[in-house]
Amino acid sequence: MNLSEMNKEQLIGFKNETEALYNDFKAQGLCLNMSRGNPCKEQLELSMDMLSVFDDGDFMSENGIDVRNYGLLDGIPEAKKLFSDMIGVNEHEVIIFGNSSLNAMFWAVQTAFNKGILGEKPWSQCGKVKFLCPVPGYDRHFKVTEFFGIEMINIPMTADGPDMDMIEKLVAEDDSIKGIWCVPQYSNPDGISYSDETVKRFAALKPAAKDFRIFWDNAYCIHHLTDSPTIILNILDEAKKAGNEDIVYIFGSTSKITFPGAGVAVMGASQKNVEELKKHLGISIISYDKMNQLRHVKFFGTFKNMCEHMKKHMAIIAPKFEIVCQTLEKEIAPLGIGSWTKPEGGYFVSFNALNGCAKRIVQLCSEAGVTLTGAGATFPYGVDPDDKNIRIAPTYPPVDELKKAMELFVICVKLASAEKLLAE
């Protein structure tokens, strides 16, 4: 029975029953963390062979540079080849970074802020600077723009990606809008892949600001949860067709392919962008960890092998996403107190509770020992205007713990929903 159709008496009964279940859980003294999209131990084990690739004693990059020494600011050639394939650019359109694409994004914003882009004024001298933020989105993106005092404007997500009508209108009108954060394939947290039309419209944007950039964080480009994934269009190819190739900065990493703590991050952009960015980058570093770049190249060999490797990840984590969705389907769907995505890739299930319930649900879970991403985190400034979105990260806990955590989660959703409906 839909909870909103219950009368007060039924609701009180439902709430009391749920509360009893909740208190039983609380008594168990759980201690589970589902707050971040961490790979689990079994996933980390998949890349163990990467640690012995140097047993061959060969530390030479294909251009004759010893990867153990200084040099090669933008990466060894073979890493540029491998990772340019991954993010869909050519070898002149790529820079290899350290272990963190977030760090590369921060650096790219910092550079625009302090030095400007392709001859335009530094953003720090532009007065008010704004970014568009499709919501819900990735909290760490929002923190970067907040760090630089950049005003963030929420853009609603649709099943095809962000609301393009709104984006096209805003960027055409307002030259203080300098960028937008996008996770185009399996968006964080909704798991939405941008439609071909959305990518084409992004590629053809005509912003008032010449130094407007799309921050295209393709974090989950090969992180599929099905055998027949839908791959988004190549944004740089589309931008070139539209005579607009400087508009996009592409990011990616192997954090969820090899090791989150010791992967390789990468940035792609037009050659013109890349040439300028490298000049700035060379001020801040001599070279990133080229041994780790070569480790990745020796381990994978080709991008095709990297994609094969991802199937092993899928085998481990797809069942976990099943557990989350099945539990919600069984326990929440009949009550009409929430909606969620069933993602075909990425790292999250995005759950929308009844308006005004997200914080309470996260609080209830926390008090019973399960830590979720803070409610509101998926919005700029941590403010979810409807207080309804919760990001569920199922990959890290073992299956048993995940089941237990989801049992608790649905109880908390029920309890918070009943409380809300009773208070109305």
Place this chain on the structure above:
Amino acid sequence: MNLSEMNKEQLIGFKNETEALYNDFKAQGLCLNMSRGNPCKEQLELSMDMLSVFDDGDFMSENGIDVRNYGLLDGIPEAKKLFSDMIGVNEHEVIIFGNSSLNAMFWAVQTAFNKGILGEKPWSQCGKVKFLCPVPGYDRHFKVTEFFGIEMINIPMTADGPDMDMIEKLVAEDDSIKGIWCVPQYSNPDGISYSDETVKRFAALKPAAKDFRIFWDNAYCIHHLTDSPTIILNILDEAKKAGNEDIVYIFGSTSKITFPGAGVAVMGASQKNVEELKKHLGISIISYDKMNQLRHVKFFGTFKNMCEHMKKHMAIIAPKFEIVCQTLEKEIAPLGIGSWTKPEGGYFVSFNALNGCAKRIVQLCSEAGVTLTGAGATFPYGVDPDDKNIRIAPTYPPVDELKKAMELFVICVKLASAEKLLAE
């Protein structure tokens, strides 16, 4: 015979003889690079065992975190212990970075520039901002401050370190002076270690700017070339005694201990500084490469072992410094056309030619196939007011090549000096 005592005829004879030797060299078609302080292959081989430390299959940090996964922004506890010992701070006064201390320094300046330090206004909002730059110094330091539009003021070096009278006066008078670049142990390029008095005077500085910071780049803290090294005083200890503990940011790395391309960098500062810096750092990265941190910890175990390891480096590179100094002593000293340091550690020999000759010497070497660090690079904006300083980096070339390169170098010094004296 001192070149300046020669008459014109003698000088012409000397020049012609030298020119003939130079042309012989040119005909050999050499191709040697002595431009940067790169360790040589034999030095890189010293750390090969670091690549098998994970054969034990143990990836757990001592606090139970799997180093392969996300987390631990400021480093694993055992790395904080090891590297805090290296730079002379305690475990609450340290942040472990990626593979580049230059990157950590850039980040620290960027943070001060965009966010300010301990409640003071961001430097970007302070109008003119200035840095003091002991000269000659490290070109990459100067490039960082130049990137942010910070005005650089040359400070002469003495045998005890930078001119402290001048520094004390300037920082007391001018609150737009926000920092100073220092390489206190075996300075780059002079190889000068700051005297106890110098360190104490730094520690006791009373700058007009509350957010003045000493950027104490202790890059060569254990990079000795003798068995009885003189170690500089601990700046943070001295600053604490002076009630001035927030004044210094300390940097170090293993770039020239393990691998330049894949070492570990570290920053030390008062706990108050570190706490604030970590808040900012967490915006730009989740964690640096903790696998590489643990690799270093497993390889070295203790700081004492790290110091022992450095003796192996010394055995390889001290003879190369000998070659440089002996060649200069034999070929240049009798002619009175240059002076140089005989460093007890670090990576460079700093050569001072007759005024106005450095660019010409570097050009002559280059045209005969030996690349040196660009003349002027050791000064802010690349401008050596006397055009006399050249940084010689002897570590990378094999002994035979180094001998050859030094033969050529002294010929070029002689030729440029004769040209200069003849033109007067």
